[in-house]
Structures are given as structure tokens and as C-alpha cells.
Amino acid sequence: MAERGAHLTTAATAEDNRPSIFEVLAQDSLMSAVKPALQHAVKILATSNPARYGVLWRRFDEIYAILDLLLQHHFLSRTSASFSENFYGLKRVGTDSTRPAHLGLLRKQHWRCLLLLALLPYLHRKLEKVFARQRDEDDFSIRLPQSFTQKLYRAFLAAYPYVCMAWDGWVFCQQLLYVFGKARTHSPLLWLAGVKLSYLTAHDIRTLDLKPSGPTFNPSQSIAEKCQRLISTAVGGVAVSLSTSLSIGVFFLQFLEWWYSSENQSTKSLTSLPTPPPPLHLHSEETSQTHNKICPLCRKVRTNDTALATSGYVFCYKCIYVYVKANHRCPLTGYPSELQHLIKIYTPDG
Template sequence: MAEHGAHLTTASAAADRPSIFELVAQDNLMSALKPALQHVAKVAAGRDPARYGVLWRWFDELFALLDLLVQRHYLSTAGASFSENFYGLKRTADAAGGGRPGLPPEQLRRSLLLLVLVPYLRGKLDKLACGLRDEDDYSIRPAASRRGRLRRAFLAAYPFAHLAWEAWFLGQRLGYTLGPAGRHSPLLGLAGVRLVRLTPDDVRPAEETPRSARAKLQQGLARAAGASLSAAVFFLQFLDWWYASDGREAAGGPAAGPPAPPPPVHLAHRPDAPLLPKLRTACPLCHKVRANATALATSGYVFCYRCVYTYVHHHRACPVTGYATEVQHLVRLYAPDG
């Protein structure tokens, strides 16, 4: 039994076969990097919504573009994604087997498509399902139309599709851990590649000094970019720990809470910023007496639930201040009974 499980923490029977822990760690690297960058975009948008609000509203698309550029560079130069190269792994085509870093054009295109497009579409589907579920719970839209029936069908089928997707990946990882499967992820099979460890022959060409000045410049820029990305990963993970609920107490900081923030600023220079009504019980969007009063946790302003939900769902910002806001920042206000 001990011999059978030895490959779980060390190399397996094949010298170039990575352990399951290396593979799971590199899978989690990019998934941990996106929330950290999203937090930076949210802080920037909160400080200056007029200038950096676009980073928050289009974060998914901007991150997908950055991911595309980074993954294309590493797949072309190292034959691996950024996270795979970070953990000393490379991709090798099924027909080619092992060898020097580099992928055939077909496998490179498939790998790039699956590395960038699949996470982007999955994130969009998750947000769509969450938004439709909120609309259905609070009856934001009528459900009698054909579109309403399609929404209900999507909401009914999506949990089962999500479960099937996760079970597919879990089964592939179990198969790799126990030995029969050659890949830990179905996406590798769709790309026609498998992951192996880097060898000294793979590292040696990258360390050789190029002869031409242009080649030296390209190699220097590639090394600087790789070092910067690696340093950024650790720095963003440190920021995530520092701003955690117990991060400052663990670092020996004061246990008291932060000082009260200043009141939110009304961005009157924004063309789409609504004018605040004179009546305190009126909604800043429809200028009528508030129905189902709802406050935004990001700014404190109170609106009608239907008005503010529709605005935040489309603009991802507070209507008055422009602060970065998500649907989960809506707080329903209930009057006491009697």
C-alpha cells in the first residue's frame, strides 16, 4: 500500500511525470491571481471612479486580454502556460512525446484557446446565473414571456451542468492520481497535450547567451517579464493576506477597526450622475417615494430596490458616486413592525 501511494508526494514511475500536488498548485495559481487583480481594480475605482471606473466595469475583458498575451508568450517561448512554467512543467504534444520546449502550431492554438476562453466563459456564465437567480427571487422581470421561460430553463439546467463539469474534472484527477490516466485535466486532452517536468536540456537553451544584440534584447525582456510576473504573484498574495480580516492582528497591528471613512462625494461632473432629490424619502433615480428601500453598502445612499438593482446590474457602479458596486452590495431595509 505504501509503495502504491508513494507517487502521490514524489515522482511517479515515469521520471518526467509530475505529482498531483504540483498539477493542482499550478491550476490554482491563475485562479488566485484574478481575484487579487480584481481587488486592486476595485480599490482604484473606489478612489477615482471617473478615471479608473472602466477598470472595474470591464475587468473580465481586460483580464482575458492580459491572460491572452501572457499565455501566448509562454506557450510560444517555453511550451507551457505561465503557471505551468512557474512550477517547472511543460506541455508536450501526444504525437511528439517528450523533447525540447515548443508546441506544434495546432496544439499551441488549442492550448491558447482553452487556457483563455474557457475560464472567461465560465466566469460569465456564473455571473449570469447569479444575476438571473436574483431577478427571479425578487421578481424584477415578468416571468410570463418566452424570455422568462428560457431564463427559468437555464436556471434549472445550470446547476446540473456545473455539477457534471466539476465531476468530469474530479474523475480525471482521480484517474491521474491512481495511475491509469495520463492527464489530470480534460482540457489537456482536448488540446492534444500532456504535462511533463522540465529537463536540463529544456533549461539550457534559455540560459545560453544569444549572439545578436536583438536576440539579447528579446531574451532580456522575456526574463524581466517572467521575473516581474513571478514577483507580482507573491506581492498580490501578500496583499490578499494583509487585507484579510485578521491580517493586521496577525502582523501585530492595532486590533481596533479603521477610522470612519469620509462621506461619499457626489460626482456632479459625470454626465450620467443623477441629481439628488430635495425630498429625503425620494429615490435619487426615479425621484419618487422609495419603494422597497435598498441601501448600497459602498456609498450608503438609499434607492428603490428595482431602480438600483437595474442600474447596478448594468453599470456595476453606484448611481450617485460612481463607486465600484456589485449586486451583492445591495442591502434591503426593513421597517420595524408596528
């Protein structure tokens, strides 16, 4: 049966130099596998030394977005392709299909592609986190006073799953049309950017190999032009270093992403964290019982006792909920924590 359907992915390739559906899906999955692996590496650093590396975990999305922006800008400018597309020998073609790859895309197409490659995934990730926090609030039955803006915000979150479902349906239909040769792109993002994917030609490969990597200075250039060229070269050097390291370790990162997936880590998410030292009890027996009931955040007698699973400390539910939601870490140990790590403590008398 497979050989009878092979023409669906190869017939159009000979006509318009169009890659097969397997190649375009493979390059799509490349960058999606790199981020979780890097995120897990940052989590290990933040867990081992929260004071030094905790900010990397808390600001991972912003740091990754900036690095991804530099990386994609470099490849779009030098190869007319994203990092993953260039890794598979593909390029982006706009209205001018004869434009060499080493010249990059036209300015309007370049910035449109850059925003869709780097900015849109960042916004999607932020919306996913906001939606998850809102779902946690609903699970914990928290109803805070809401203004009109907050009501609109909740209405948007209620419609967000349906927007994601419509987007996934569009992506599936676009890929199906691409398989049967009825669409020139397999992704709505490429369609919105006004480009399509194509193979690198022999001329493109020669020009990319012969393109000088270092800066060439002209004595007649002004100081501003030289500084601009130096900055561009430095940014390009950072992008090249990132791309080289990713190219070397891409399969290793994919292995890490699989190894530390939710299926493999479901039983090791909390036991992998080091056990924090127990608090010191230096008070007398008369005050020890009262002291043990003090919340470390508000310094008052705890109400609605809640333990944080990542550290074992007990707080008032409202105190620890607000703190973890804002800071995503334990207030005493600094261990990375989320709302799902809150465990309410129920006593027989209470």
C-alpha cells in the same frame, strides 16, 4: 502511513518523466490565486477614485482575459508551457515527445491550448456572474416579461449547476486516475488539448537559457516581415514584463488573496469604503420633506424605498435595481456596488 502511499505519486515519474500530483495541483492553484489578488487591488483603486479607475473595475474580466491571453501565448510559443507550468519547470508534450520546448507546440495544439487556458476561464466567470444575477432576481422576487429566448436562457441557467457538478466530478475522477497511473493527464483540459505535462529536460533548459531574447534583423527581409517581427517582439516584451512582475510578486499576491478572502473581509466589506458626504438641503421647510422623498434617478417621489449600502443614498427599488444590475456602481458616488448591497427600508406606516 504516508511513506506507504508515496509510490502512488513517484512510481510513474521515473518511467515517463511525469510530474507528481502535488506539482500539477500546485501549478493549477498558482494562477487561480493571482486573479483575486489583482482584482482586489483594482477594487481599491476604483474605490479611491471611481471617475478615473472605475472602468478598470467594471471591465476587469475583459482586461484580465486580454493580459492572460498575451501571457499564455508568449509562454506557449517560447517554452511549450503556460506561465504557471513554466514556473514549476514543466512543459506540455504533444504527439511528438522529442520536440524541444523552445520551439513551442504545433500550431493546432498551440491555439487549442490557448483557448482552453484563457478563453474558457473567462466564459466560466461570465456564466458565474449571470447565474448570480439570476439568483438575486429570484431572491428579490422580480418577474419581468420573458420571450421564448429568455425562457431558454433561464432553462440553461437552471441546468448550469448540474453541468458544473458533472465537470467537477470529471476533474476529480481524472485526478484520481492520474494518481494511480491510469491516465496520462490530471485535467480534462489537457486531455481536450491533446497534450500532457512533463518535466523540462536538461537540453530544454540549456536551449531556453541560450535562446536570444532580442530581434535579429536580416537585410534581405521585406518591410512587412520586419514590422511583423517588431510587433511580435513588442508583444513578447509585454508578456515578459508581466511574467517577471508576476514571478516576483506571486507569493505576495497569494498572501493578499488570503488576507482579503471572504472569511477575513466579511466584517470589513462596507466599513472599508469612505463615507460619502451628505446631500445638501437648500430648500425651505415646506418643501424639505417632499424633497427628501425624491428619487435621485427618476426625480419623482420614491416608491418602495431602497438604500444602497455602499453610499447610503435612497432610491426607488426598481430604479436602483436596474441601474446597479447594468452598471455595478452607485449612480451618485460611483462606488462599486452589487445587487446584494440593496437594502429595502420599511416604515411603520407603510
